[in-house]
Amino acid sequence: MIRIENANLIYDMGKGTETYALKNIDLTIRENKFYGILGPSGSGKSSLLYILSGLKNPSSGKVLYKESDFNKMKNKELSIIRNSEFGFVFQRHFLIDYLTSLQNVLVPLDSNRAEDINRAKDLLRELGLEKEINKKPNQLSGGQRQRVAIARALINRPKVIFADEITASLDHKNAFEVMKVLKAYKKETTIIVVTHDESILEGVDEIINIWDGSIKDDKSKQVKKCMK
Ligand SMILES: Nc1ncnc2c1ncn2[C@@H]1O[C@H](COP(=O)(O)OP(=O)(O)OP(=O)(O)O)[C@@H](O)[C@H]1O
């Protein structure tokens, strides 16, 4: 569904403060699977999510979505894909201050149809926000806001969900609930979750380990261990 071919991402190229955020990345993301991107702070997890979703272009190499190169798509084409096929949940939640939880969740649909409103309410309930449906973001805790953002990402039934450290501000119980809700969408959606916390990735289909901008497979991990 998404394929990265020999991609590199360099920030501040030619400025003397160059950072090689991603190095020689080859990666295939398959349909309806749940992926975890795991690595320490600064290892390139968010950068990988940005190039996977076409938010950033790699400095070299290719990223293909359904066999089309993001870099060759027109801006309009790319924004249609982003709005209708991708769902994003980032560390900062970007909720709209003057809208309630329910209204925020409905933003991507721009709809007042009863069935959409019911679906939004169901999603909020599933995420443990039954009592928060009519509250505004400043009346919610950090973790509750994060969950509203997750419901908003799920409302238009995206083909791919990109989630960056979405459980970082949640306690363990809520983090597991959120992962459970996401997992339930695997039948219809590819899910890519970035985290530094391996424990929330229990039961995912594949873990992509990233270290210093490179993907490490299990074999190289074993080699490293042997060399120690
Ligand atoms: N906009 C930017 N300009 C310059 N360097 C950047 C930029 N964004 C990230 N970097 C650098 O690229 C590297 C990878 O950053 P990235 O944000 O992808 O890491 P991360 O794994 O998501 O970290 P964290 O867990 O802290 O969010 C880091 O060395 C970082 O300092």
Ligand SMILES: [Mg+2]
């Ligand atoms: Mg990050």
